[in-house]
Amino acid sequence: MSASDLATKEGSHGHQRMMVGIIVGSTVAVISGMLLVFYFVFKRRKNFTENKKLAGNINHINEEQNEDLELPLLELSRVASATDNFSIKNKLGEGGFGPVYKGILDDGQEIAVKKLSNSSGQGLNELKNEVILIAKLQHRNLVKLLGCCIEDEEKLLIYEYMPNKSLDYFIFDETRRKLLDWSKRFNIIIGIARV
Template identity: 60%
Template sequence: MPASELGEAKDEQKTRVIVIVIVAVTAAIISGVLLIAYLICKSRTKFREKMENNVIIDRRIKSEREDLELPLFDLATIEKATDNFSSNNKLGEGGFGPVYKGTLIDGQEIAIKRLSQSSRQGLNEFINEVILIAKLQHRNLVRLLGCCIQGEEKMLIYEYMANKSLDSFIFDQAKGKILPWSKRFHIINGIARGLLYLHEDSRLRIIHRDLKASNVLLDSDMNPKISDFGLARIFERNQTEGNTNRVVGTYGYMAPEYAIDGLFSVKSDVFSFGMLLLEIVSGKKNRGFYHPNHSLNLIGHAWKLWREGRPLELIDVYSDNSWTLPEMLRCIHVSLLCVQQVPEDRPNMSSVVMMLGSESLLPEPREPGFLIGKNSLGVDSSSSKHQSSSTNEISITQLEAR
């Protein structure tokens, strides 16, 4: 190739490389500018939404606070009480946000729920708790002492519960030994009365929707108090059922009609209470329950023992006093009535409270909901699905005979 043509080829190649580099750099710059613009726009939108949400929540809470005469704590007081939200004072954390222990100047101990800045669900729960729990007063419901609304900080201040939550006792072998049956039965009755107040005795009819062991707090005398009303719903007095497309709560405690179809009512709370009652009696969690001889969950295990006439085997090893057995057996019986598959078959809480406190003959339970395991129940399940529960010849009256 002549030298002149070779030079022209090299020039064309250099020009091509330069053009490619310029195009690539220009594209990168444009992409970067567009990305920065998008991020700025998104950030401004989020900031605007956050400010709008802050205005809405401030107005609603301040309106409720004025109507209910709910005390308003200033941020400086809360920061001093918690040692500036020290990790040493942190009690736990949920969907709402972290919870801290605090001590006021006068020595009063308090629990502070601090709304997480990133929790959209927490914002809704915050409003819900202020609107609901401030209007409710009962010895078995945790008491709201006030709130703190300052800038982006939004907090709820509760009475401090020295023994924390029920799950820390009943699912812990060491702590479970210091919770004898007499105290467990006292706790069961207290939870039942608190739930009865929500359903029938308060000026509002409240469906809790998230009753579970971790939402039952214990004071210094081991008195139970239902907490966490972020997911609760208000019912009209003539309303019997609600429906939602957004199922919230804790699997393992949800009633079948709520978990599957989004239907909730007082009977869905009754199911949760029955599940909690089984856990208190057995000392075992429903979720993650393991038995070496079968793959049933806790409900399935309890139902199997009941049908076979061996309900005593469900009882935790924390008590060997024979005089307490009738109460334990009655609690197992009541729990199985509460977790029945069909909501109409379950008792209401007023009946539950009466059944727990009397020695009257109880109806036989029908097949529970969520009677599941890794394998099917086989004969037990198929034979009981459409039968009357009279196949179990055991009754509380017979078991209580001395």
């Protein structure tokens, strides 16, 4: 075989290998893309189902409690509007389960919104337990749970806004704790114990 025939034959094999590589690579990319789409659709559907189930459980809690403890489900758009779309200027602080924002509902009521972080480890069961516990522990000296919002990936708890902060703001701060002498502390304890 001549050198030119050999080069032509090797060139066609190289072209065939390149075509096979492109086809195999494209096929792997398409299948990987489809698997990712199916994964995210399945995960979103699972979250939607769990959120719907939790909303049903919360409504069931409402039915079991007396009428004073009804816990409304608020729409995400309403809560986002109240907090100026969770603006940093409305952020009150951040706890172990996520940030808390101040908001004003369209009827003028001030609220504090606890936005549960997806990375916090607090899932639907923890949210359900917190809602049940707080709904059952309504007391004039405890912050009142006004409602919740479970939409898309968001899990929000809506509390009444406390303009004077909470008691731990004073107790656990070196300078502020000096403002609470023993007579004030005693009055606070009596007030908490009062039904």
